[in-house]
Amino acid sequence: MGDRRRRSDQMEISLFWRVCLINAAVFAVGLVVLATSPATVSSPILPGELLVLLGGLALLVLANAALVRATLAPLYRLQQLMEDVDLLRPGHRLPEKGNGPVGDVISTFNAMLDRLEAERAASTGRALAAQEDERRRVAQELHDEVGQSLTAVLLGLRRIADRAPADLAPEIGIAQETARASLDEVRQVVRRLRPGVLDDLGLCSALTSLLSAHARLTGAAVQRTFSPSLPPLDPETELVIYRVAQEALTNVARHAGAEQVLVELAPTAGAAGVLLRIADDGRGMDGSVEGAGVRGMRERALLVGATLHISTSEAGGTDVRLLVPTHAREARS
Template identity: 75%
Template sequence: MSRQVGLSLFWRVCLINTAVFLVGVVLLAATPATISSPVEASEVFLLAGWLALIVAANAMLLRVVLSPLDRLRQLMGDVDLLRPGQRLPEEGNGPTSALVGSFNAMLTRLEAERATSAGRALAAQEGERRRVAQELHDEVGQSLTAVLLGLRAVADRVPPDLAPEVLAVQETARASLDEVRHVVRRLRPGVLDDLGLVSALTSLAGEHARLTGARVHRRFSPSLPDLDDRVELVVYRVAQEALTNVARHAGAGCVELELTETGEGAALLLRIADDGRGMDGEPEGAGLRGMRERALLVGADLSFSTNGIRGTDVRLQIPLVPGPVTP
């Protein structure tokens, strides 16, 4: 941003005050009014009227000059880097406009730095998830499989009175193995890598219905565009977090999961809506803010609409036309 040259705010206020009082003095001198000694009551009212007029004019001019500072102070208190695009209009070419321009430029830099650092953190998180999932699959999963095979071999040779106990241990090991596999799928969605986004979302919907008993209505566009791996992972993680929130907090009986194109192919819309308890008045937790950070990585817009009676509607809209996407 170019550096604006002009009078400082201090000198502008001084000049405004000087001009107002000078005009007041000239107007008072040009009138036939006189001030006697001692001052009469009528003259007191005249002086008070002139003083009120000068103060009012001064206040109006200062309000015009300083009003951008009030808007700047309000934006500084409300700004949230997870909701980019909050800017003040740069009007005029005075010092307040230069200050507003500098603040807008600072917000742009902070948003870019926040998105970059969040991208690196989430990439590191995905890498760690992949490593942990691989270790769980290779180490814990194989160990539990070996335990199950050993218990199956032992179960054929134990006395009848010990068979129920061996069977109980075998069921516990099998349940533990299923839980490990479930954790591995959540840490790293292999179905996303192997079968694609639609199959991964279908798997999420089926798992949600199985765990919660809710009805899940799926709707996917028949011809979705090709998406890069990063966009697919963002869509999957947002859907996963949204369904997790529904399962934990909403108590919903019906969930809608949609992935469609909007605006004649200009954007991709992911929508997760439920009929459970809304979140009116509740602050955004780490899960929702994490969803916002992921949305920023692909230049997407994430919105929540909620009603205490009709549940929550989560929408992730990703532009498909070339645009400013944070690396």
């Protein structure tokens, strides 16, 4: 800490002397011009002479202001970057131009952003990994305990219905339907918590199941286009793509009121990455602030080095694009 403070003090003194030298240079130029000029000053000062002096003073002030502003301009750009920086949108850096203390400040700030983004990605990865583990545990318990218990209840009700009087049949039928509906809800929750089809049949099958459920629940027409030439993806990348699609479709169902939804999954040009696109014809974001769901999508994208872009679709709704570069997968391998 002491070394950092000493470097800061040296930086401030250096910047101070730089400004002083600029001012001294401007005044020296003004002095040379006055010394070599044939102009004289009367006593008392004549109006014409006063105008010349005021004009020279104005030129000196303007020249000094221009030079000082040019010296401090990188700091103004650094201030703007500090106001705009968002760790969920990595890559914002300031060009390290110039030398001296200002260049050192910019270089240090860019290095700090590198560390913060790396630490944010690592901490987010640990948090989301723990979240997925907890989802898997809860899903397993729901399937093994609650699901099995409801199945036992259904079997018991069936045996009771076979021996019960005829006048109790309607009530037993209602109980059976209630237990069956509860079992279906538990299975849906289990699928949302941990999509077994993703582990068993792969990404395209899991997305197809997700889209079928979305169409059934919302009544929207879903058009899907999955390329048959997708590059191999590791389980972590497939899970990120699935979760982003799941959250995007949840937002469409809750907020968009869309009648048509387009989902595309295809490799990019040159197979440099994989692009997931989800577009709808709903209400769009209308400039609203991004909520926790969208920020969660951005956090997941960071885990695999992907970028998430959200814009207005051609139909006036929302267009969500997740670009996962293949080099990110190779770097983690």
